[in-house]
Amino acid sequence: MKKSKATKAIxxxxxxxxxxxxxxxxxxxxxxxxxxxxxxxxxxxAGLKHWYDAAGGLKSLTKAEYDTLGCKSCHTAxxxxxxxxxxxxxDTRDPxxxxxxxxxxxxxxxxxxxxxKLDVHEGKMICNDCHIGEAFDDIHGxxxxxxxxxxxxxxxxxxxxxxxxxxxxxxxxxHKGKLACQSCHVEASISMFDGKFADFAKSxxxxxxxxxxxxxxxxNADGKITTGRVKTIKLDGGKTFVSVEPYYTHNVTKKALxxxxxxxxxxxxxxxxxxxxxVASAKGVIPFDPAVLDFGADTVxxxxxxxxxLDAKQMTKMKMTIKDQ
Ligand code: HEC
Ligand code: HEC
Ligand code: HEC
Ligand code: HEC
Ligand code: HEC
Ligand code: HEC
Ligand code: HEC
Numbered sequence: 001m002k003k004s005k006a007t008k009a010i011x012x013x014x015x016x017x018x019x020x021x022x023x024x025x026x027x028x029x030x031x032x033x034x035x036x037x038x039x040x041x042x043x044x045x046a047g048l049k050h051w052y053d054a055a056g057g058l059k060s061l062t063k064a065e066y067d068t069l070g071c072k073s074c075h076t077a078x079x080x081x082x083x084x085x086x087x088x089x090x091d092t093r094d095p096x097x098x099x100x101x102x103x104x105x106x107x108x109x110x111x112x113x114x115x116x117k118l119d120v121h122e123g124k125m126i127c128n129d130c131h132i133g134e135a136f137d138d139i140h141g142x143x144x145x146x147x148x149x150x151x152x153x154x155x156x157x158x159x160x161x162x163x164x165x166x167x168x169x170x171x172x173x174x175h176k177g178k179l180a181c182q183s184c185h186v187e188a189s190i191s192m193f194d195g196k197f198a199d200f201a202k203s204x205x206x207x208x209x210x211x212x213x214x215x216x217x218x219x220n221a222d223g224k225i226t227t228g229r230v231k232t233i234k235l236d237g238g239k240t241f242v243s244v245e246p247y248y249t250h251n252v253t254k255k256a257l258x259x260x261x262x263x264x265x266x267x268x269x270x271x272x273x274x275x276x277x278x279v280a281s282a283k284g285v286i287p288f289d290p291a292v293l294d295f296g297a298d299t300v301x302x303x304x305x306x307x308x309x310l311d312a313k314q315m316t317k318m319k320m321t322i323k324d325q
Contacts, residue, residue: 015168039078040141045075047148050303053241058243061235061300062197070201074101082139091126098127103205105250108190111213112251117187119251130157149304150221150246159185170325171256177196180226182248184256189216189229189249196234197241213251218262219288219307221246225314228288228307230279232299240300242279245305261285264321272319278315287318 037043049066052058061064081101099106112118121130131138135156141241146154159181165172173186192209199208209231219228229247232240263284264266265275276294277286286293289309295301311317 021205028242037141039143039145040137040139041146041149041154042077042081042139043141044145045072046146048075049303050147054302054304056300056303058197058233058241058301061239061241074204086321093126093128095244101204103179104192104211105189105209107192107205108213108249108251111190111211112188115213115281117251117253120254121252122250129162133276136159148305152222171259175303178225180224182227183218183225185252186216186227186249187253188213188251189227189247190251191215191229192231192233194240197236200233206236213249215282215284216249217244217286217288218310219244219302220310220314221305221307225310232280232296239300240296242295242299242301244301244303244307246307247305257285257320258324260324262318263318268319285314289315 023257048071052066052069052071060274069253079087082097084094084097084303085091099109109122128139135158138155138157142153144151144153149155163181165177167173167183192205193210193212195205195209205211217228217230218225221228226246227248228245229249230245231243233242234240265284267282267284267286270277271287271292276292278294278296280296288307288311290301291309292315
């Protein structure tokens with residue numbers, strides 16, 4: 001009874017937020033111009049180059065210059081990439097336009113739908129409904145120049161634009177804001193395994209990588225614990241390059257993870273027993289702590305997006321057994 005009221009209130013306030021977003025959006029749309037767009041990551045594709053060239057990045061294995069790669073087919077978007085037929089907003093509102101490049105989100109929708117766990121917002125909202133208002137900057141850019149999407153201010157979409165973290169719920173109260181919403185509200189994070197570099201550079205993710213959705217990783221970023229994922233890329237000569245990044249997978253489930261999905265879980269018991277978690281075959285929630293993870297033989301790991309390992313205190317809290325509520 002109480003819950004359904006709370007839910008209604010949330011939905012209502014979210015609807016108000018949506019109406020507001022549409023209003024703010026009109027103001028933003030009026031400002032929408034090439035000046036901002038030229039600074040957006042959609043135009044510059046700077047995130048790719050930044051991590052590719054970084055010390056310990058993929059270039060250290062491929063030796064190929066960034067400018068010779070085919071990755072740019074997605075990493076620099078012209079106006080037409082989204083405004084398929086005109087500069088009108090309406091012509092950007094088909095998510096298929098976004099999903100052509102955002103292939104890991106496309107894979108997320110396919111896999112979560114097949115598992116009966118499609119994002120609660122899907123079908124009711126489209127990309128632009130959340131990446132709008134101030135968060136329209138996510139798409140069109142703003143005065144700021146960003147090296148990557150993990151720079152502060154590069155992504156303004158946030159659960160808190162529409163929801164509150166209801167303090168009557170124990171899981172909310174007990175963590176004192178130390179966990180990002182997705183840590184519990186996203187059950188699984190999309191990861192991409194075993195793509196051959198040459199194919200990846202040519203055609204992106206689809207049909208090149210094996211996407212996996214039955215696990216998620218907890219990682220520190222921006223002063224909170226949040227979700228993360230991996231991409232593994234196979235190179236000629238047998239080496240595998242692994243990138244680990246904080247990542248929000250668009251699959252908010254109806255029911256949040258319960259306490260035992262993290263605290264004293266089978267994975268944490270294995271860690272307690274001194275065993276390593278094999279990343280490629282792991283299931284459930286795994287902590288990002290290189291000391292307890294096995295990324296496989298002959299791998300080079302790069303952590304991108306400002307992610308850092310869980311520290312000893314956080315690991316201790318994860319190991320404690322807590323009964324589900
Ligand atoms: C031409 C391919 C392409 C299309 C079309 C595209 N994106 Fe992107 N998008 C990218 C790439 C590549 C990145 C990562 C850029 C980087 O970090 O270098 C990105 C980044 C983003 C980000 C995070 C980065 C930021 O600047 O905030 C959001 C949010 C996003 N896209 C939303 C959308 C939405 C919504 C649409 C459809 C209206 C869309 N994209 C269409 C390729 C595309
Ligand atoms: C990554 C996708 C993407 C790219 C690239 C992009 N836009 Fe947009 N654009 C959008 C979205 C999304 C909206 C707003 C949609 C809404 O309000 O629902 C929009 C809105 C606009 C509007 C306001 C239209 C209206 O009817 O109010 C203009 C003008 C515009 N864009 C111009 C441009 C120009 C010029 C470029 C290239 C320099 C460009 N856009 C590149 C996604 C994009
Ligand atoms: C219900 C709201 C909602 C919808 C619908 C939505 N997004 Fe998002 N998206 C978010 C939020 C919130 C974040 C930021 C999460 C965070 O970083 O904490 C985000 C982040 C992103 C990112 C960056 C992810 C990362 O962690 O690097 C991309 C890319 C993106 N969205 C693209 C899209 C595209 C493309 C669509 C449509 C297919 C879409 N979004 C639909 C809410 C939404
Ligand atoms: C632009 C507004 C918006 C954003 C951003 C947004 N949501 Fe929602 N959310 C909604 C709306 C509207 C609903 C109700 C959908 C429905 O069932 O009609 C909803 C439903 C939900 C529900 C289901 C509630 C219930 O009791 O059934 C959860 C859980 C949820 N959102 C969590 C999140 C999380 C976590 C994020 C960030 C990753 C997020 N939302 C981002 C608007 C938003
Ligand atoms: C430690 C785990 C955890 C974290 C972190 C978390 N939640 Fe929740 N959340 C829950 C649980 C458990 C429920 C109760 C119902 C359920 O199983 O979904 C819930 C319920 C909700 C609901 C639906 C019901 C209601 O009464 O509000 C929304 C919306 C929601 N959370 C939003 C958020 C937002 C926004 C954040 C981040 C600011 C957040 N949550 C962080 C675990 C969490
Ligand atoms: C099919 C389109 C596509 C192709 C091709 C592609 N990417 Fe991406 N890439 C994306 C999108 C979309 C994002 C951002 C959102 C996401 O990951 O969901 C992204 C994000 C990234 C990021 C993180 C950027 C940041 O700001 O943190 C790196 C690094 C990256 N890609 C490297 C590469 C490399 C290297 C290649 C070529 C070998 C490549 N990508 C080819 C679509 C593509
Ligand atoms: C998604 C994983 C996850 C879930 C689900 C989760 N926790 Fe936690 N919890 C953590 C992590 C990680 C920490 C360590 C946070 C920190 O101190 O930075 C933590 C910390 C705690 C702490 C110690 C708080 C402190 O300040 O020292 C308690 C108590 C706790 N959790 C109880 C719960 C209860 C009760 C539930 C179920 C209602 C729950 N947790 C669900 C991950 C989780």
